[in-house]
Amino acid sequence: xxxxxxxxxxxxxxxxxxxxxxxxxxxxxxxxxxxxxxxxxxxxxxxxxxxxxxxxxxxxxxxxxxxxxxxxxxxxxxxxxx
Amino acid sequence: xxxxxxxxxxxxxxxxxxxxxxxxxxxxxxxxxxxxxxxxxxxxxxxxxxxxxxxxxxxxxxxxxxxxxxxxxxxxxxxxxxxxxxxxxxxxxxxxxxxxxxxxxxxxxxxxxxxxxxxxxxxxxxxxxxxxxxxxxxxxxxxxxxxxxxxxxxxxxxxxxxxxxxxxxxxxxxxxxxxxxxxxxxxxxxxxxxxxxxxxxxxxxxxxxxxxxxxxxxxxxxxxxxxxxxxxxxxxxxxxxxxxxxxxxxxxxxxxxxxxxxxxxxxxxxxxxx
Numbered sequence: 001x002x003x004x005x006x007x008x009x010x011x012x013x014x015x016x017x018x019x020x021x022x023x024x025x026x027x028x029x030x031x032x033x034x035x036x037x038x039x040x041x042x043x044x045x046x047x048x049x050x051x052x053x054x055x056x057x058x059x060x061x062x063x064x065x066x067x068x069x070x071x072x073x074x075x076x077x078x079x080x081x082x
Numbered sequence: 083x084x085x086x087x088x089x090x091x092x093x094x095x096x097x098x099x100x101x102x103x104x105x106x107x108x109x110x111x112x113x114x115x116x117x118x119x120x121x122x123x124x125x126x127x128x129x130x131x132x133x134x135x136x137x138x139x140x141x142x143x144x145x146x147x148x149x150x151x152x153x154x155x156x157x158x159x160x161x162x163x164x165x166x167x168x169x170x171x172x173x174x175x176x177x178x179x180x181x182x183x184x185x186x187x188x189x190x191x192x193x194x195x196x197x198x199x200x201x202x203x204x205x206x207x208x209x210x211x212x213x214x215x216x217x218x219x220x221x222x223x224x225x226x227x228x229x230x231x232x233x234x235x236x237x238x239x240x241x242x243x244x245x246x247x248x249x250x251x252x253x254x255x256x257x258x259x260x261x262x263x264x265x266x267x268x269x270x271x272x273x274x275x276x277x278x279x280x281x282x283x284x285x286x287x288x289x290x291x292x293x294x295x296x297x298x299x300x301x302x303x304x305x306x307x308x309x310x311x312x313x314x315x316x317x318x319x320x321x322x323x324x325x326x327x328x329x330x331x332x333x334x335x336x337x338x339x340x341x342x343x344x345x346x347x348x349x350x351x352x353x354x355x356x
Contacts, residue, residue, distance in 0.1 A: 013275055017274045027284065032286065
């Protein structure tokens, strides 16, 4: 099994990559909203905004230093409600 | 769709990669000189490497109908050996005369040391003296912004034709100053450590497609030549036309590399105006 330091060393770049992809998704959403004048329309915007809110909530879960349950469990339960 | 892979370290890849690239539409690759994974000690080692990429590798690619071009350089990681760099630079004109060598690259910076900057300057100088194209590597990860700034500072102090210089591995934090200064830029797609196909398409949508090259590098480390095709797919999936994709992934390499007449593949147009 890996030591705490090995966990970070082994997976840091992979985590960096995944966080950059999330940042890019949020930037992509903002750019798309700007292009559409901030009016997604046809009710699709509501569903999209709800999914986005779940993502933002998930990011909040990841920020917690001492969570009461495993972060993966918390996120899976969160996404199940989306 | 016809694709040109403008930055590809073929000697680190298998024949199967050539075969699969050919089957996916790749018609040409350009191979910059690269770091071998260890610091080389002898000028002769570089000269044999340059012979490999300028003489042998085109024959291997040709078996799959792919044109192969190359570049010569001392890698920035080896620039601390100033004697070696000087000796290897002397061999460049011999390779500029080869029918598939397009210019000097990848030179550039790794840790942005004084010797690296001197080596970059010497590489650009010899390229300009001999009318060659230049491909510049910018550092990865933490050194990216600082190293790119230093590259621009070094170039600003020289008499260079900016249309003939390609600054590679740009990302969101470095693309703007390179484009604003009038250089070509490249996005290098890696599975983890550099730009991703999705982020590259974001950048194309934000900055447009002029003076931009997309490549997957693909060397002996964790890398994948087909991140380029992933990027083509992502670009098309977002609604960009086939011709728009051809402009980015085929015609832009023709426009930049074609400044050297040895690169004789011409831009193509597949759609007629309606």
